[in-house]
Amino acid sequence: MDMELIRTRKSVRTFDGQGISEEDREKLSTYIRSIENPYHIPVRFMILGAKKHGLSSPVISGEHFYITAKVPKTEHCEEAFGYAFEKMVLYAWSLGIGTTWIGGTMKREVFEREAGVTEDEIMPCVSPLGYPAKNRSLKEMAMRTAIRADKRLPSDELFFDNDFGTPLHTDDITVNNALEAVRLAPSAVNRQPWRIVRQGDSYHFYEKKNVSGGGDWDVQKVDLGIALCHFMGIAGGTLTVSSPAIQTADDTEYIATVTL
Numbered sequence: 001m002d003m004e005l006i007r008t009r010k011s012v013r014t015f016d017g018q019g020i021s022e023e024d025r026e027k028l029s030t031y032i033r034s035i036e037n038p039y040h041i042p043v044r045f046m047i048l049g050a051k052k053h054g055l056s057s058p059v060i061s062g063e064h065f066y067i068t069a070k071v072p073k074t075e076h077c078e079e080a081f082g083y084a085f086e087k088m089v090l091y092a093w094s095l096g097i098g099t100t101w102i103g104g105t106m107k108r109e110v111f112e113r114e115a116g117v118t119e120d121e122i123m124p125c126v127s128p129l130g131y132p133a134k135n136r137s138l139k140e141m142a143m144r145t146a147i148r149a150d151k152r153l154p155s156d157e158l159f160f161d162n163d164f165g166t167p168l169h170t171d172d173i174t175v176n177n178a179l180e181a182v183r184l185a186p187s188a189v190n191r192q193p194w195r196i197v198r199q200g201d202s203y204h205f206y207e208k209k210n211v212s213g214g215g216d217w218d219v220q221k222v223d224l225g226i227a228l229c230h231f232m233g234i235a236g237g238t239l240t241v242s243s244p245a246i247q248t249a250d251d252t253e254y255i256a257t258v259t260l
């Protein structure tokens, strides 16, 4: 995975109104069929015309297409979804196609109907697809300011050594890049719920819950899937789920371990 893509990606909510070239649509369509995730839970993508399917979002303008994805309702489905959808986001960006993760600012029932989501599936988020306009709309600028979209927490508050009290410092360039890739990741309302505790070669991922959501799935587990995608995209490793004996606060849940 390319660190440059991770560094330069930003949510795009204002598009140039031109749609996407046939060639780029073909490349993206081929890529989304090849995406895998370390949970081996199938995530099925669909590109839908906005006009044809009556799809829109109040924060998005100039878009002609949306991409949706569905995942079977099962343990770890949110993380698998986050991992796979973020791979799509980064690949799209490599083609110059902008995206925005949208989990809230949409008429969910319309997207779910058009994507044919069944009772046994969830569709946590969708995204518009298109080439960015030259300038952001006023509503997009206002939104970015309101959620401090360009800010990220310092690494000392996110990454720890052996326990949650000791900030992680390492000279390993790959690990530092992988941690920076996590730090820069997009998250719902930019809340950055990921925390990592290193023990030897193992990096334990935790979710610090700070967005309350309704429904039967957890949007911040999607954020954790995105963090895992960035970390493993840079550093590789093997994913397992087996909670270590590390003391955590009540609002913090163990998610997965990546061993390098």
Ligand SMILES: Cc1cc2nc3c(=O)[nH]c(=O)nc-3n(C[C@H](O)[C@H](O)[C@H](O)COP(=O)(O)O)c2cc1C
Pocket: 009, 010, 011, 012, 059, 100, 101, 102, 103, 104, 105, 106, 125, 147, 148, 149, 150, 185, 186, 187, 188, 189, 190, 219, 222, 223, 226
């Ligand atoms: C799971 C998830 C859900 C999101 N839902 C929305 C949404 O409903 N509407 C929206 O405008 N942005 C949404 N975002 C985008 C975030 O606000 C954005 O990623 C964050 O503010 C950081 O900005 P950046 O993506 O430009 O780095 C979502 C992001 C994630 C990861």
